[in-house]
Amino acid sequence: MAINSIVMVKQVPDTANISGQVMKEDGTVNRALLPAIFNHEDRVALELALQVQDTYSGKVTVITMGPPRASDVLRECLYMGADEAYLISDRKFAGADTLATSYVLSEAIRKIGRYDIIFSGRQAIDGDTAQVGPQTAEKLHIPQVTYTEEVLHIQDGKIRIKRKIEGGYEIVESGMPVLVTVLKDAVSPRPYKARRVMTYKNAKTLMELEKLVEGNSLLYIDQLKDEYLSKNLYIRTFTMDDLMLEAERCGVAGSPTKVHKVESVVLGGGQREMFHATKAGIGELIDKLMVDHIFG
Amino acid sequence: MSNYFSENPDILYHFNKFDLKEIVELIEDSYTQSEKYSYAPTDYADAMENYRKILEVTGDLAGNYIAPNAAAVDEFGATLENGKVIYADGTKKALEVLSKAELMGMIIPREFGGINFPTTIYMMSVEIISRADASLMNIFGLQDIARTIAQFGDEDQKERYLPGFCRGDFTGAMALTEPDAGSDLQAVKLTAYQDEKGNWFLRGVKRFITNGNGEVLLVLARTEAGTKDARGLSMFVCNGDSTVVIRRIEHKLGIHGSPTCELQFNDTPAELVGQRRFGLLKYVIYLMNRARVGIGAQSLGIGQAAYEEALKYAKAREQFGTSIYNLPVIANMLIEMRITIEAHRTLFYDTCLWLDRKETYEIEIEKLKAQKKSFAEMNEKLKEASKILAFLTPLTKYFLSEGVNKIVYDSMQIHGGTGYMKEFKIEQLYRDARITNIYEGTSQMQVVAAAGGVLNDVVGEYISKWLSAGYKGSMQDLLKLLIDIRNIYSESLSFVKNKKDMSYQDIAMRELVEMYGDIYLGCLLLREANDDDNKRLFTAHRYILGAYSRAIKNKEVIRSGVYSDILHQDTILI
Numbered sequence: 043m044a045i046n047s048i049v050m051v052k053q054v055p056d057t058a059n060i061s062g063q064v065m066k067e068d069g070t071v072n073r074a075l076l077p078a079i080f081n082h083e084d085r086v087a088l089e090l091a092l093q094v095q096d097t098y099s100g101k102v103t104v105i106t107m108g109p110p111r112a113s114d115v116l117r118e119c120l121y122m123g124a125d126e127a128y129l130i131s132d133r134k135f136a137g138a139d140t141l142a143t144s145y146v147l148s149e150a151i152r153k154i155g156r157y158d159i160i161f162s163g164r165q166a167i168d169g170d171t172a173q174v175g176p177q178t179a180e181k182l183h184i185p186q187v188t189y190t191e192e193v194l195h196i197q198d199g200k201i202r203i204k205r206k207i208e209g210g211y212e213i214v215e216s217g218m219p220v221l222v223t224v225l226k227d228a229v230s231p232r233p234y235k236a237r238r239v240m241t242y243k244n245a246k247t248l249m250e251l252e253k254l255v256e257g258n259s260l261l262y263i264d265q266l267k268d269e270y271l272s273k274n275l276y277i278r279t280f281t282m283d284d285l286m287l288e289a290e291r292c293g294v295a296g297s298p299t300k301v302h303k304v305e306s307v308v309l310g311g312g313q314r315e316m317f318h319a320t321k322a323g324i325g326e327l328i329d330k331l332m333v334d335h336i337f338g
Numbered sequence: 339m340s341n342y343f344s345e346n347p348d349i350l351y352h353f354n355k356f357d358l359k360e361i362v363e364l365i366e367d368s369y370t371q372s373e374k375y376s377y378a379p380t381d382y383a384d385a386m387e388n389y390r391k392i393l394e395v396t397g398d399l400a401g402n403y404i405a406p407n408a409a410a411v412d413e414f415g416a417t418l419e420n421g422k423v424i425y426a427d428g429t430k431k432a433l434e435v436l437s438k439a440e441l442m443g444m445i446i447p448r449e450f451g452g453i454n455f456p457t458t459i460y461m462m463s464v465e466i467i468s469r470a471d472a473s474l475m476n477i478f479g480l481q482d483i484a485r486t487i488a489q490f491g492d493e494d495q496k497e498r499y500l501p502g503f504c505r506g507d508f509t510g511a512m513a514l515t516e517p518d519a520g521s522d523l524q525a526v527k528l529t530a531y532q533d534e535k536g537n538w539f540l541r542g543v544k545r546f547i548t549n550g551n552g553e554v555l556l557v558l559a560r561t562e563a564g565t566k567d568a569r570g571l572s573m574f575v576c577n578g579d580s581t582v583v584i585r586r587i588e589h590k591l592g593i594h595g596s597p598t599c600e601l602q603f604n605d606t607p608a609e610l611v612g613q614r615r616f617g618l619l620k621y622v623i624y625l626m627n628r629a630r631v632g633i634g635a636q637s638l639g640i641g642q643a644a645y646e647e648a649l650k651y652a653k654a655r656e657q658f659g660t661s662i663y664n665l666p667v668i669a670n671m672l673i674e675m676r677i678t679i680e681a682h683r684t685l686f687y688d689t690c691l692w693l694d695r696k697e698t699y700e701i702e703i704e705k706l707k708a709q710k711k712s713f714a715e716m717n718e719k720l721k722e723a724s725k726i727l728a729f730l731t732p733l734t735k736y737f738l739s740e741g742v743n744k745i746v747y748d749s750m751q752i753h754g755g756t757g758y759m760k761e762f763k764i765e766q767l768y769r770d771a772r773i774t775n776i777y778e779g780t781s782q783m784q785v786v787a788a789a790g791g792v793l794n795d796v797v798g799e800y801i802s803k804w805l806s807a808g809y810k811g812s813m814q815d816l817l818k819l820l821i822d823i824r825n826i827y828s829e830s831l832s833f834v835k836n837k838k839d840m841s842y843q844d845i846a847m848r849e850l851v852e853m854y855g856d857i858y859l860g861c862l863l864l865r866e867a868n869d870d871d872n873k874r875l876f877t878a879h880r881y882i883l884g885a886y887s888r889a890i891k892n893k894e895v896i897r898s899g900v901y902s903d904i905l906h907q908d909t910i911l912i
Contacts, residue, residue, distance in 0.1 A: 233403075234395050236440035236453055240377035240388045273376070 083163025144177035248279035343397025415594030423551035437506020451504030468639025473595030483510030550599025592769030729791025
């Protein structure tokens with residue numbers, strides 16, 4: 043029983059290495075100054091997909107939405123063992139929030155077609171929303187299992203998963219197809235494989251092939267694409283037109299999220315307040331949280 | 339997070355400077371292998387890109403995965419339980435990840451599952467791994483065993499053994515040393531005998547065998563009964579099966595992750611590798627010379643680690659109201675360490691290139707012979723490379739292993755009392771470094787091995803050419819010093835030769851090898867400084883000035899007759 047997986051991955055700024063120069067005066071981050079890296083939880087998600095493949099066979103496809111240079115993470119996926127990679131990229135996708143992103147990704151996944159499991163990391167370190175996975179599942183009308191620690195078993199079209207909950211874990215079962223978001227400690231990602239690195243370092247997206255053509259009048263893009271396809275070195279590339287998307291649901295236009303303000307939060311410990319675990323106490327707590335604008 | 343390749347500017351300097359064109363062209367059969375293997379390079383630039391990418395992977399695994407486990411590997415070490423060697427947890431994990439990354443067959447042809455890299459690139463990865471965990475190098479670096487089988491085994495042996503090495507299913511061991519045959523391997527006693535069908539069996543004991551628990555063992559054994567010298571020895575390959583009993587593993591000062599075994603061969607079935615009677619003379623020499631270069635890499639790796647620890651500590655430690663990094667005495671020690679590492683790295687990669695040349699020419703000559711083509715020209719190149727390598731290999735092993743011992747010594751000194759405590763990494767590095775100038779031939783043996791090259795002025799032509807070349811302004815003074823050192827060396831050599839006293843020559847040979855080696859390395863550094871930026875000038879400057887003062891000292895030692903009391907050793911040594 044082959045299990046086909048699609049893994050959603052993202053290239054993110056390396057927020058662990060933020061230095062003074064990278065912070066703008068308004069408190070936002072100058073992304074251009076940060077190295078772009080493979081979002082760690084997505085790499086863990088890919089590892090889980092590859093482990094499922096090791097056990098049950100099937101195909102592992104990776105997909106990312108991002109600027110042309112996001113092809114770097116796709117090549118890294120190929121180095122680890124992914125069979126096929128897709129870049130979803132278009133200037134018109136810029137500024138997308140989770141709603142617009144999940145719309146584009148879900149349409150791309152529809153176009154890619156048959157799959158049993160969609161894996162993604164729990165969240166990306168740049169936005170920390172943890173929403174793109176769940177929203178994609180909603181748009182595809184498939185069930186979702188979040189906070190996955192372990193895939194226990196797949197049989198007869200059902201998958202059994204251990205997921206983390208506050209104070210412990212639970213074991214859930216779902217039909218397939220299903221979308222699964224993965225926690226960072228679920229498994230340890232495998233290293234890049236030397237042979238795959240040497241092979242797929244030359245894998246290229248449509249935009250990268252177009253660049254080659256630009257500099258050389260002897261090359262034709264279709265021919266080049268075919269050549270790369272035949273060598274299994276073509277990173278399939280979808281633009282907005284390829285996916286026949288509604289423009290108003292993409293990019294900034296399709297993103298209702300507006301950043302109100304960015305501020306540096308200094309966590310001040312020390313103060314605490316006790317509320318009794320009674321109806322009255324809970325009422326007081328809610329009032330207090332409303333006053334502090336944490337609720338409401 | 340730290341990448342031991344891409345975040346080490348000195349390693350990158352050498353990588354970017356490598357001229358491996360001739361070597362890669364030959365080992366890639368003019369890049370025709372890419373027709374068969376998607377991961378084979380299509381041209382030289384593609385090959386270098388492959389090497390860079392793979393070294394990046396190695397550097398990442400070393401810095402971020404292997405190094406964090408090194409302290410635990412040192413603490414728990416390899417153990418022997420019920421006759422089986424158990425690696426420390428970190429060693430096991432490291433070998434697993436390196437196997438998964440397909441890095442265990444770096445210097446093995448692709449048809450046997452390897453990735454067919456030049457030795458120079460492999461040695462760079464050995465250096466990188468050694469920095470993360472010196473003891474892991476002793477197992478990772480055993481790829482030379484597979485390489486020896488690839489070089490001298492028959493097709494059947496290659497097919498049976500090499501893929502397992504490349505997958506990481508097998509590790510190897512070179513079983514040479516015996517209780518009474520250490521530096522003097524001619525005295526090997528372990529017996530190989532044949533049954534009436536011609537099958538070989540091994541009987542006897544080997545001692546101090548690194549990774550003697552390996553699945554595939556190369557064993558030096560006496561096949562010619564009654565002989566007592568090298569000509570009676572042959573090399574065998576056998577499985578580490580139940581007939582090979584691990585009697586004990588040693589409790590060592592350092593490199594705890596590397597199991598050092600005493601092996602008893604109880605009629606172990608074995609196969610001859612190559613020709614009878616050439617065991618030591620040809621195959622072990624081949625393996626040993628590669629292993630010596632490997633110890634150079636290990637020394638560099640440990641040295642780099644010790645330097646990094648010293649630098650970090652010196653910057654963080656405050657005394658007298660300032661970080662001790664700002665104290666001139668400490669700064670001077672740090673500079674001395676840094677320059678030593680950089681200079682030794684230059685010597686190291688020069689040696690690696692000669693090793694690659696020699697072996698590639700050898701392989702090429704075999705091919706030309708098979709095609710019945712003329713190989714005279716290639717043979718001339720091989721002769722030169724062999725001659726130079728016979729000098730550079732022991733010189734490099736000697737310089738680098740002695741050098742790292744000084745570096746760990748100074749690094750601990752900079753740490754002060756803190757460094758003497760187990761909690762600090764330098765304590766481990768100090769212990770790990772100590773073996774490098776002992777095993778694979780002690781420093782004293784390396785001096786003997788380098789002596790021939792020194793007495794015959796084997797790199798003299800190169801030195802003369804370099805000393806008469808033109809150099810930029812600021813380099814003139816250094817050039818003059820190198821010429822002075824060469825004169826001092828010549829005087830000293832004549833002095834020793836004129837004495838016509840072999841014991842005296844044996845003792846003074848250390849000073850002569852040092853001077854001659856310093857001239858060669860000084861030239862390499864001067865050329866780097868001339869071609870490249872100011873950073874290299876600092877390296878050349880301190881190294882050559884240091885070499886000059888060492889030369890004067892060495893000359894005085896030789897001429898003063900301080901060693902003449904050797905004649906009275908029985909009187910002195912009471």
